Amino acid sequence: MIREKLPELLAPAGNLECALAAFESGADAVYAGLSKFNAREKSDNFTLDQMSKLSYYARKHKKKIYLTLNTLVKERELEAIYRNLEEISRLAVDAVIVQDIGVVHLIKTFFPEISLHASTQMGIHNSEGVKLAESMGIDRVILERQVTIDELAMIAEVSPLELEVFIHGALCCSLSGNCLFSSWIGGWSGNRGKCKQPCRRRYYSKSEGNGFFFSTRDLYTLDMIPELKETGVASLKIEGRLKNADYVGRTVTAYRMILDAAEGTEKELMGKAKTILAGSAGRKWSSGFYTNESLKTVVDHTSIGVSGQLCGELTDISGKGITVKVSREIKIGDRLRIQPRSADEGPRITVTAMKAGKRTVERARRNEHITILLSRDSIKETLSPGSLVFKVGQTPRKLSVNPEEIPFLPALRIFNLKVKISRKGIVVGYSDFPDAEPFIRTAIFDTAEKHRLAPDTVVSFFTATRDERIKAGIIEVSIEGDLFIPSGVLKKIRRDFWEQTAERLETDLRPDKSRRNITAYMQYHYSTRKAEDKSTAHPGTKKTLMIHERNNRIPVMNPDDLKSVSIFHQDTCSDEIFLPVFTPEGSLDDIKNLIDTAYSNGMRRFRARSLYQINILKQYPDLYVTAAYPLPVSNSFAARELAKIGVSCIQGWVELEKPALEDLVMFNPLDTEIYRYGRPHVLVTRAEIKTEGEITDSHGVAFMVKKDKHEGITFLYGRKVMSIPAVFGTSECLDLINAYPEEKDITSFNFFKDWV
Structure with a gap:
């Protein structure tokens, strides 16, 4: 039976126009980012003024806004x-x-009234991860995209938090937060919102020829909406902050139609919804990672991994623009992507003027040759004949509201309160x-004889401020004894309190008087800072060797070296156990049993590589737990x-x-280790990858595809071994799982360049 409460329909908003299109098409909420520290820095994003306008509109129309701060943050960026x-x-x-656990800590310490949602980039993929998120003060978890629908139902059944899942849009091939692919090949990190999408490129394999081995189809779940509703998830999320308002409006309209359909009527509306969705110009559709069957087909290595509708081929480049042989209608206002056949990233253009011969035209039909006029020489220089032309968007329908006419939301002052009530009064x-x-x-x-005053009642009363400048944050209530206070009396006290608060905004309640001003923040940040004089520090010498059982790559070990082995290969002579990157819900009990066995056998050192593992390990006393890559x-x-x-x-x-590592060492209150040598995986996926062994890209950069039978996932490694110098004040991890000691083909990765 379908649950009574419908899940929220959550839409992407790369700019204000997209947000308004989403709301007018039926979205309950949008997610959007400012110009920095969000995972889609290539989208238009919002200025503070634009976000203020959106906040005003959302409050007026009872909609919601979730703001993204979902990238990793360096020490010097915390301020x-x-x-x-x-x-x-x-x-x-x-x-x-x-995404960043440090941002969680900062918000809970200085801005506890802000509700927190764990990004899919946190990689939470089972119920133990959800429970850990709850203990950290997080209110909602956006689950890893590679959770199947059966696993989702199992997690939702025991989840203490709201869950959010993706239902439509582009997919990453890698487990969220586990991808270094773009960073590895060029320094553009997906964990910093700057992914260059190397997974969409063509690669060359000795065993399987060439293909787009990591390029996923787009997620589509219109047919699965009844089943998703039945799981009880709180929010259904559409991907697409790089998309325009036309895409957002169409996609929201289609899913709203099916989401609101009465039970048993979905099939009648499905054709209409699919027709609307078909105009949104995406890749081929797939059920993503939701079923065991779709795990085998979500990657189509035979198809170029480009979004949009193929509408032509570039045949010539001139001073005026580009000439295209049209295979599908193109019209003024269309957004096009000119895509090299290598699948390297191509430029996007908006069609503003076209000519067929000497005639200016508004639209071009199949088999016509038309010239799209371009004034930007920089775009033309990146193009070459033979490139494919894809339609990725159209001119959106006109909004009912002019964004320029939306007022700004008055700047809010948020007050967290402590309310103490006794028989003698309220403080x-x-x-x-x-x-x-x-x-x-x-x-x-x-x-009280019957109606005892409850804390929730007090919170409800004090939440209503009746002043646009003021908002109640967290309200802590303590009540001494069983008391009765008439609602009229409580309303009068509430009104007097907020009126007095408003009068004090420019005196003793000024922002600079708050305990969470910038001075307080700086004092807190610097409270763990170590001595800056490196002459008193010592480079780390203790090494941790991550190896498998029967591994023949073990060097002669120093007495202080530690041997770390997989939980699947634990033995009595190892010093540490490292845990798997991914454990689906159905395998949690197996991992718990293996951990329990290791602990019973005397193991006290564990290497946690996913957040869920910390929730399991914290139940055991006297452990030394290292949080390590990819955590x-x-x-x-x-x-x-x-x-x-x-x-x-x-x-x-x-x-x-x-420098960023040295900053971390200086402020870190715990022991610090560095990944000094080894092959970190640059991508890991549950999708079936149609090749194995060595592959290369069009520039000759080599990688290795390796399938892990224990974890049931596929890893991609760089051919070069990462090797960096020692860093003062740290111990070292030598990862010999996929590397031999002292290999010659090495890279320092980002160590000597800026991580952007």
Whole structure:
């Protein structure tokens, strides 16, 4: 039976026009980013003024906004994140979507009233991960995209938090947060919102010829909406912050139609919804990773991995523009992508003028040769005849509201409160203003005979401020005894409190008087800073050797070296157990049993490589837990958060450059390890990959595809071995799972260049 409450329909908003198109087409909420620290930095994104307008519109129409801060953050960027959050807290967004554990820590410490959603980039893919998120103060988890629908139902059944899943749009081949592919080949990191999509390119394999071995089809789930509703998930999410308003409007309209359909009528509306969706110009559709069958077909290595509708081929380039042989109608206002056949990233253009011979035309039909006029020489220089032309968007329908006419939302002041009620009266204190005088109302309240005053009732009353400048944040309530307060009396106290608060906004409740001003932040940040004089520090000498059982790559070990082996190959002579990157819900009990066996046999050191593992390990006393790749720790606030849940040592994120690693070491309150030598995986997937062994790209860069029978997933490794110098104050990880000691074909990865 379908549950009564419909899940939220959540749409992408790369700009204000897309957000308004989403809302007018039936979206309940949108997710959007500012110009920095979001995973789609190539989209238009929002200025603070535009976000203020969107917040005004959303509040007026009872819609929701989730703001993305879903990239990894370096130590020196934490202050910028703090200042961003100061602005965000005044915009009345409904939640912030985060990837970095350090950003979680910063928000919970200084902005506890902001609701947190765990990004899919956190890689949470089972119920233990969801439980850990709850313990960190997160309100909703956006699950890993490679969770099947059966696994989703199992997780939802026991989840203490709201769950959000993707239902439509482009898919990444890799498990979320596990991809270094773009960073490895050119320094453009997907974990920083700058992915160049190397997974869409053609690769050459000795065993399978050439193909697009990592290029996924687009996710499509119109037919699965009834089943997804039945799982009880809170939110159904459409991907596409790089898409235009036409795409967003069409996609939202189609899914809204099926989502609202009465039980048993979905099939009648399906044809109409599919027709609407077909005009949104995407790749071939797939059920993504939701079924065991679609895991085998989500990657189509025979098809070029480009989104959009093929509408022509570029035949000539001139001073005026480009000539295209048309295979599908092109008209003024269309958004086109000119795609090289190598599948390298091609430029996008908007058609503003076309000519057929000497005639100016508004549209071009099949088999016509037309010239699309271009004035940008830089675009023409990147093109070559033979490139394919794809339609990726159309002129959107006119909005009912002019974005320029939407007012700005007045800047909000948010107050977290502590309300104490006794028989003698009410005291309301300001949590973030310890020096401010509390509001006191003396009264004699009666003992309750029937209707005892409950904390939730008090919260409900004090949430209503009736002042556009003020918003209640977290309200903590303590009630001494069983009391009865008439609602009229409580309303009067509430009104007097907020009126007095408004009068004090420019005196003792000014922002600079708050405990969470920039000075307080700096003091907190620097409280774990170590001595800067490196002459007193020592380079790390203790090495951890990550190896498999029966591995013949083991070098002669120093007495201080530690041997780390897989949980699947544990033995009595190893010093540490490392855990798998991915454990589906159905295999959790197996991993728990293996951990329990290792602990019973005396093992006390574990290497956690996914957040869910920390939730399992924290139940055992006397453990030394290292958080290691691909569990990302790129700043000291992430280390602080992990320290609270039982982690003893962190491995600095493998993409960090030397200065960023040194900053992390200086501020990290835990032991620090670096990934000094080995082959970190650059992509890992549950999808069936149609090749194995060595592959190369069109530039001759080599990779290795390896399938893991224990984890049931496929890994992609760079041919070169990552090797970096020692860093003062750290121990070292030598990863010999897929590397021999002292290989000659090496790379320092990002160590000597800026991680962007």
